Amino acid sequence: MSAWRRWWILAACAGCAACAGGAGSVPSGTEVASPTAGSRAATPVAVSRVDAPLGIDDARTLLTRTGFGATPAEIADYARLTRGAAVERLLAATTTRASTAPPPPIGSPESLERPRRGASDDDRKAFRRAQARDTMALRAWWLHEMLVTPSPLTERMTLFWHGHFATGVQKVRLATLMYRQNATLRANAVGNFGALLHAVARDPAMMIWLDTAQNRRGHPNENFAREAMELFTLGEGHYDERDVQEAARAFTGWSVDRDALAFTTRPRLHDDGVKTVLGRTGRLDGNDVLDTILAESRTATFITGELWREFVSPVPDEREVARIAAHFRESGYDIKAVLRDLFTSDAMFAETSRGALVKSPVDVVVGSLHTLGIVPDDMRPYALACAAMGQNLFAPPNVRGWPGGDAWINSGTLLARKQFLARLARADNFGIPAPPVGGMPMRAARETPFDVAHWLDPLPADAGRDARERSLRVLLPIAPVDAAAIAGDTSNVVRTALQDPAYELQ
Numbered sequence: 001m002s003a004w005r006r007w008w009i010l011a012a013c014a015g016c017a018a019c020a021g022g023a024g025s026v027p028s029g030t031e032v033a034s035p036t037a038g039s040r041a042a043t044p045v046a047v048s049r050v051d052a053p054l055g056i057d058d059a060r061t062l063l064t065r066t067g068f069g070a071t072p073a074e075i076a077d078y079a080r081l082t083r084g085a086a087v088e089r090l091l092a093a094t095t096t097r098a099s100t101a102p103p104p105p106i107g108s109p110e111s112l113e114r115p116r117r118g119a120s121d122d123d124r125k126a127f128r129r130a131q132a133r134d135t136m137a138l139r140a141w142w143l144h145e146m147l148v149t150p151s152p153l154t155e156r157m158t159l160f161w162h163g164h165f166a167t168g169v170q171k172v173r174l175a176t177l178m179y180r181q182n183a184t185l186r187a188n189a190v191g192n193f194g195a196l197l198h199a200v201a202r203d204p205a206m207m208i209w210l211d212t213a214q215n216r217r218g219h220p221n222e223n224f225a226r227e228a229m230e231l232f233t234l235g236e237g238h239y240d241e242r243d244v245q246e247a248a249r250a251f252t253g254w255s256v257d258r259d260a261l262a263f264t265t266r267p268r269l270h271d272d273g274v275k276t277v278l279g280r281t282g283r284l285d286g287n288d289v290l291d292t293i294l295a296e297s298r299t300a301t302f303i304t305g306e307l308w309r310e311f312v313s314p315v316p317d318e319r320e321v322a323r324i325a326a327h328f329r330e331s332g333y334d335i336k337a338v339l340r341d342l343f344t345s346d347a348m349f350a351e352t353s354r355g356a357l358v359k360s361p362v363d364v365v366v367g368s369l370h371t372l373g374i375v376p377d378d379m380r381p382y383a384l385a386c387a388a389m390g391q392n393l394f395a396p397p398n399v400r401g402w403p404g405g406d407a408w409i410n411s412g413t414l415l416a417r418k419q420f421l422a423r424l425a426r427a428d429n430f431g432i433p434a435p436p437v438g439g440m441p442m443r444a445a446r447e448t449p450f451d452v453a454h455w456l457d458p459l460p461a462d463a464g465r466d467a468r469e470r471s472l473r474v475l476l477p478i479a480p481v482d483a484a485a486i487a488g489d490t491s492n493v494v495r496t497a498l499q500d501p502a503y504e505l506q
Contacts, residue, residue, distance in 0.1 A: 067152025069367030134175035140379035157189035166401035193333035220248035361389030
């Protein structure tokens with residue numbers, strides 16, 4: 001971890017009211033230990049070779065970055081595999097459908113019913129209440145899916161694309177349309193990026209969010225055309241205003257059927273004149289524009305860079321990105337190909353990459369629950385906890401999605417993160433029961449309780465000289481900031497480690 005990042009997390013925690021005087025507090029002037037100092041002196045972190053078993057630390061890195069947390073059993077299982085074998089196992093386990101059904105009535109025809117013209121104020125209020133209820137249920141369902149899925153990588157990529165193709169219920173208004181988009185993202189999450197781009201462009205939630213459905217001949221709306229280039233594929237500076245204007249004309253006539261709320265075309269509203277987009281001239285329609293964008297080499301570079309920031313480090317290695325992007329493009333935009341290259345790269349496991357990424361609120365919430373084996377019977381409080389930390393699922397702040405990285409941490413969100421972890425740790429046997437979050441009690445009925453006595457049993461004998469060290473290797477990517485505060489039996493070590501600033505990183 002770089003020196004500036006050590007300074008950042010130290011400063012962030014030192015001024016946090018949740019930490020002041022507590023187990024996670026850091027005295028003024030304290031230095032953050034290096035990854036091999038303090039508690040890890042007896043177990044230096046070694047980066048595995050490509051052809052050697054991953055080992056505990058690299059297995060933890062891979063699993064926590066490609067999923068949500070990792071149990072000791074999972075880490076021990078992957079520690080025996082080489083990088084290539086481990087990555088192939090992850091990719092082979094990916095799916096195109098959720099393992100659980102959405103809560104009713106989401107997905108049903110009646111869930112698409114809206115107030116008719118002339119509806120009373122009471123009817124409109126009832127509609128808004130029902131949609132708020134259904135959206136909360138949808139958030140809870142997705143968090144539960146992340147927690148119990150047989151393929152955490154699938155959900156991780158679905159979440160990534162949700163932020164990349166940011167769409168919000170605050171404008172879409174219908175929870176079922178957000179669910180349908182979520183299903184579309186999952187179906188293509190690790191498939192082909194070209195197919196994903198075309199599917200998202202026709203997705204009704206996206207078409208409402210970026211006004212594609214309002215785009216018609218003579219009055220082109222540029223919103224989707226602009227964001228398709230700037231945010232979804234090329235990035236700023238790789239197109240001009242004329243490209244946006246001409247592309248908007250090409251998308252005219254794309255619409256949403258008012259009854260079925262499904263994609264449709266309206267030929268009479270389409271501008272079939274000659275257009276020029278990114279150097280290609282012809283009677284282009286929306287599909288032609290998307291294919292033209294995909295033909296640009298910049299698209300593969302842009303997507304590879306975004307995935308690098310998600311999985312490897314905040315600052316991409318331009319040379320490595322160029323190499324991986326070239327392979328990505330040669331593969332015909334096979335998402336598994338670019339993930340395979342990223343996940344097996346030396347950069348993914350480099351010493352400087354440890355602790356380089358800040359956990360998202362979903363990482364904090366779902367990752368903590370999964371690592372400890374907690375499966376709550378009601379995920380709504382945990383959805384509210386994510387929102388308090390700055391990540392309200394299905395409601396990104398704007399078309400750019402969540403900025404991520406260091407932006408996850410500020411005085412308010414850091415306090416919310418520390419309070420959530422403190423409540424989880426203070427609860428009887430980790431989560432039963434806990435103080436309310438957002439007015440709802442945090443209940444955590446589980447298939448099996450957190451078995452602190454045997455939690456570490458799956459780890460090999462060389463994972464650490466004692467339970468404290470073994471626990472920290474499961475929970476932290478670097479040495480703890482306040483190592484002296486983490487002591488006692490395994491239960492107390494876990495509680496205090498969750499409060500250490502190093503736990504905010506991965």
